[in-house]
Amino acid sequence: MAAGAGWRMGAGERGRRGAETLFRGLLFCVLGCGFCWGNSVERKIYIPLNKTAPCVRLLNATHQIGCQSSMNGDTGVIHVVEKAQDLKWVLTDGPHPPYMVLLDGELFTRELMLQLKGSSRISGLAVAISKPSPAQGFSPGLKCPNDGFGVYSNDYGPQYAHCNWTAWNPLGNGLAYEDFNFPIFLLEDANETQVIKQCYQDHNLPQNGSVPEYPLCAMQLFAHMHAVTNTVTCMRRSSLQTAFSLNPEEVCDALSDYNVWSTLKPINTSSKINPLDEVIIVATRIDSHSFFWNVAPGAESAVASFVTHLAAAEALHKVPDVQMLPRNIMFTFFQGETFDYIGSSRMVYDMKMDKFPIRLDNIHSFLELSQVALRNSSVLWVHTDPVSRRNDSIQPQVETLVEALINSSVGANVTLQEVGQSQPLPPSSFQRFLRAKSIPGVVLADHRTSFQNRYYQSMYDTAENILMKYPEGLSPEETLDYVTDTAKSLAEVATVVARALYQLAGGTGNTSAIQADPRTVSRMLYGFLIKTNNSWFQSIIKQDLKGLLGDELPQHYIAVTTLVNTTQLVQYVLANLTGTVVNFTKEECLNPEKTPNPEKEMYVYTWVQGSRDPNSTSRVPFCVQSTVHLTKAASPAFELKQWGSTEYSTWTESRWKDIRARIFLIASKELEDMVQLPFLLDLMLQPTVFTLAGTTDSALPSLQEDEACWRIPLFQASLL
Amino acid sequence: MGATVFFGCTFVAFGPAFSLFLLTVAGDPLRVIILVAGAFFWLVSLLLASLIWFISVQLSNREDSRLQYGLLVFGAAVSVLLQEAFRFAYFKLLKKADEGLATLTEDGQSPISLKQMAYVSGLSFGIISGVFSVINILADSIGPGIVGIHGDSPYYFITSAFLTMAVVFLHTFWGVIFFDACERRQYWSLALVVASHLITSGLTFLNPWYQASLIPIYIITVSMGIWAFFTAGGSLRNILSCLSCKQEEDNRVMVYSALQVPVED
Numbered sequence: 001m002a003a004g005a006g007w008r009m010g011a012g013e014r015g016r017r018g019a020e021t022l023f024r025g026l027l028f029c030v031l032g033c034g035f036c037w038g039n040s041v042e043r044k045i046y047i048p049l050n051k052t053a054p055c056v057r058l059l060n061a062t063h064q065i066g067c068q069s070s071m072n073g074d075t076g077v078i079h080v081v082e083k084a085q086d087l088k089w090v091l092t093d094g095p096h097p098p099y100m101v102l103l104d105g106e107l108f109t110r111e112l113m114l115q116l117k118g119s120s121r122i123s124g125l126a127v128a129i130s131k132p133s134p135a136q137g138f139s140p141g142l143k144c145p146n147d148g149f150g151v152y153s154n155d156y157g158p159q160y161a162h163c164n165w166t167a168w169n170p171l172g173n174g175l176a177y178e179d180f181n182f183p184i185f186l187l188e189d190a191n192e193t194q195v196i197k198q199c200y201q202d203h204n205l206p207q208n209g210s211v212p213e214y215p216l217c218a219m220q221l222f223a224h225m226h227a228v229t230n231t232v233t234c235m236r237r238s239s240l241q242t243a244f245s246l247n248p249e250e251v252c253d254a255l256s257d258y259n260v261w262s263t264l265k266p267i268n269t270s271s272k273i274n275p276l277d278e279v280i281i282v283a284t285r286i287d288s289h290s291f292f293w294n295v296a297p298g299a300e301s302a303v304a305s306f307v308t309h310l311a312a313a314e315a316l317h318k319v320p321d322v323q324m325l326p327r328n329i330m331f332t333f334f335q336g337e338t339f340d341y342i343g344s345s346r347m348v349y350d351m352k353m354d355k356f357p358i359r360l361d362n363i364h365s366f367l368e369l370s371q372v373a374l375r376n377s378s379v380l381w382v383h384t385d386p387v388s389r390r391n392d393s394i395q396p397q398v399e400t401l402v403e404a405l406i407n408s409s410v411g412a413n414v415t416l417q418e419v420g421q422s423q424p425l426p427p428s429s430f431q432r433f434l435r436a437k438s439i440p441g442v443v444l445a446d447h448r449t450s451f452q453n454r455y456y457q458s459m460y461d462t463a464e465n466i467l468m469k470y471p472e473g474l475s476p477e478e479t480l481d482y483v484t485d486t487a488k489s490l491a492e493v494a495t496v497v498a499r500a501l502y503q504l505a506g507g508t509g510n511t512s513a514i515q516a517d518p519r520t521v522s523r524m525l526y527g528f529l530i531k532t533n534n535s536w537f538q539s540i541i542k543q544d545l546k547g548l549l550g551d552e553l554p555q556h557y558i559a560v561t562t563l564v565n566t567t568q569l570v571q572y573v574l575a576n577l578t579g580t581v582v583n584f585t586k587e588e589c590l591n592p593e594k595t596p597n598p599e600k601e602m603y604v605y606t607w608v609q610g611s612r613d614p615n616s617t618s619r620v621p622f623c624v625q626s627t628v629h630l631t632k633a634a635s636p637a638f639e640l641k642q643w644g645s646t647e648y649s650t651w652t653e654s655r656w657k658d659i660r661a662r663i664f665l666i667a668s669k670e671l672e673d674m675v676q677l678p679f680l681l682d683l684m685l686q687p688t689v690f691t692l693a694g695t696t697d698s699a700l701p702s703l704q705e706d707e708a709c710w711r712i713p714l715f716q717a718s719l720l
Numbered sequence: 721m722g723a724t725v726f727f728g729c730t731f732v733a734f735g736p737a738f739s740l741f742l743l744t745v746a747g748d749p750l751r752v753i754i755l756v757a758g759a760f761f762w763l764v765s766l767l768l769a770s771l772i773w774f775i776s777v778q779l780s781n782r783e784d785s786r787l788q789y790g791l792l793v794f795g796a797a798v799s800v801l802l803q804e805a806f807r808f809a810y811f812k813l814l815k816k817a818d819e820g821l822a823t824l825t826e827d828g829q830s831p832i833s834l835k836q837m838a839y840v841s842g843l844s845f846g847i848i849s850g851v852f853s854v855i856n857i858l859a860d861s862i863g864p865g866i867v868g869i870h871g872d873s874p875y876y877f878i879t880s881a882f883l884t885m886a887v888v889f890l891h892t893f894w895g896v897i898f899f900d901a902c903e904r905r906q907y908w909s910l911a912l913v914v915a916s917h918l919i920t921s922g923l924t925f926l927n928p929w930y931q932a933s934l935i936p937i938y939i940i941t942v943s944m945g946i947w948a949f950f951t952a953g954g955s956l957r958n959i960l961s962c963l964s965c966k967q968e969e970d971n972r973v974m975v976y977s978a979l980q981v982p983v984e985d
Binding site: 041042044045046047075199215217218220662663664665666667 | 865870
């Protein structure tokens, strides 16, 4: 349109249009500069804290947990608490409440938090991450994770319900499941923590016994949450909004994402498999959680296990006669297990509702990898369900399963031991399958009773927790390929699992050839724990997904946005490790349904960008054929609109508008008075002004000087 | 802090301007028109000045902080010269408008004198430049923090407000002197106005050192005020008569009561 009009435009008109555009552009520049941050006055006043993680509000059927600030952020005078005694100043002595507490990571305990929670002198909390991790362990999760959503209840093994037999996570202080009415932020960057401490030392430190003087250093935390009470309330409000409002403002979203699964032998996903086909399910969880939003390194609680699982899948796919095995194997990666088994409960629901190609009846057995990285003298514990083992048809199958595992560990550097038959299963996805049907199955874990992991679901569950150590001075490429001891030991577990699976699937060949690759394990550990933006991950993802790789520590929180980084990366790694490269063009790869390939129903095709050619900067993309699928991992409670469900997970995350933190100085009353004083002076000054105005006006005929004089007192009176 | 500082600074900066506007301008539609048009002229001058500065920054090496500082000084000087040029343009326009207005009236007299126009246009320049120099600072003063976390003076807001008040006054005085000088073709007065404007603008570059900028600027303001006062036809007699306005007020009251319609008693 504009170009067409330009043709018929006269020269003069064109010139005018040009000037107008110039003017508009200029106006835009001026306004744009005014709006962007970097306003120099703001920079003189505030130091924004950029490397922080907030604690946000999550809700379930009955409770709200997490934190929130008031609408315009909470402000308080900073007080650094490095010892428990420092708290006295904040809670009783300090003359400038409310206080914003900068808490040392070591002191972030339940006792102290409950003390702060009960005080009205606290406006918020910033927690400095403690390095090294607290020696006494730290887990903000529950002592009995996912209680009530596993298999044990009053109807099924009542003696095991509610962790009566053992508390799986004895260090769990339950902080992440408390509701705080003040904001809590994590300071991830030691430099920023130092800036705050410096500001505190310069301004807030009591000088030889006297109270500190203004101006004081203060902090403001913004984390206002839109949802309240529980999921029932917030989902009702959201649905009312979507039903009646043109501009719906939802207040919370269900935690949901996708499960990743693939099968050893390809199956047609558009139909059901034969009812007589048998499938062995291997499962791990791929998500974690901590007190803070999107801080979920989950090294021991998730990454080590799913990396082992991936390595086992790769090892099995390399076996030559694997397509001839009588039973199929399904590799399953459940998302959202931390939040009352979102992923597994959805898969079981889909299987029951016949929305999944595999039915519950097709499941031959179940093998789950729980936390496996922190083994004591290489012992891997085999957990089974004592209740279903009482069933005579299940018992022998479980025994075969355990036997196969123990057989495969012969010669490997892993000792498998069965825990007592009277011990219940640890928290595991398998429990959700047992809820639906008695299936023979085992859960492998590094702990016999309570967890070995001292940092379960915390921000300290990082690579250091699973003892991953790299020598100094390695380049990123060398670090990626460096085989750590952790990688070696996980590869051994993967080897045992792969060999056992081969036997269980009916393989009769020699299992000693099945070997998981420690180098792949170390690459995966590096990618999922240290840096996703590495050359290997770059080469195996689609070109348009470069954004999911980053240089910061990878986090494994399920979140409310679909397809989080972890899910996609697990998908591509699994496709890379278990798939085959096919000679397709880009068009064929992206639209396999158009090709005359008879197997296109059975496979998924991915066009990946390939590795960088060492001699040039371009990449060599190729097509990968795999059986890797995604299925929804959203709790059935939301499908069924049962927001108060006790059967399915009901976790939702509140929405928010603004989450940020900043520090600045606040002024004393005296300075405020100083600003007020000139205002009063100004009032006194005004007669002079008016005299001048009046006398200037003396030359003006319409306003007499006396008139001006006469009005001043009146005007001043009205101002006062 | 927030609201206290905001209102304190707003009243400091614009209290006098507001009173002047209310008392001497608001009552007369013609003066209001001159005020708004004057503000527009000042804005156009700012637009041109910012354009020149913006282009020069774009064309120069942005990493060179000395050069950028130099460009800022240059931009300020250009802005001052442009403002004065637009004041002159506005003077010319008002002269033309004045002739037109005179032909419209019955007695052939202009309804507004040149001195009135000078004062109102000066005030308009003052108000608009005051608004532009302080509004973003006022906006930031609403927040909870004060300046000083990087070691700056905590008196930033209040200094800015006083500076703005001085600028409003200065523009008013310059307006009065400038128009008078144009009318009488007193080129040295014009030069003095431009020079004092340049000096004032230059003094703000001393700014973290507030006493060095604020005190000289106020000295300039007061001297300009005295000059403007006498230029506008003020004299000691005016002041004395004004100071003794109580007496006149009495007179007025008397006259006022004398004008009263006889009441029943």
